[in-house]
Amino acid sequence: MLEIRELIRRLQLDETDRQIARDLQVSRKTVRKYRRWAQQHDVLTAPLPDAATLQAQLKTTLPASPPPMSTVIQNSPAVVIENSPPRRVGLESLSHG
16 A cells, blocks of 8 residues: 655655656656645645545545546446448458459
8 A cells, every 4th residue: 555655755855757666666656646746735835634634535536447447448338439330341342443
């Protein structure tokens, strides 16, 4: 499980997204998401809040992430797009160009 407080602490230390992602074993995209959030809410310049305060602030201000695309595709009904029926091309029409 991602330790958000540790991620924020490292952001405050101005570590790179790549280094944080590698050390915490998360994607750089995840680090970038929390960096943006922390910048928007002035968390990077303020003293590090305790875990409960940080969690409450995240819960009320961080937008929910959509489910992974593979989950959406697997759980959604099939979509059929109706086009004109396929044309059958005979060999004779291909050879006469």
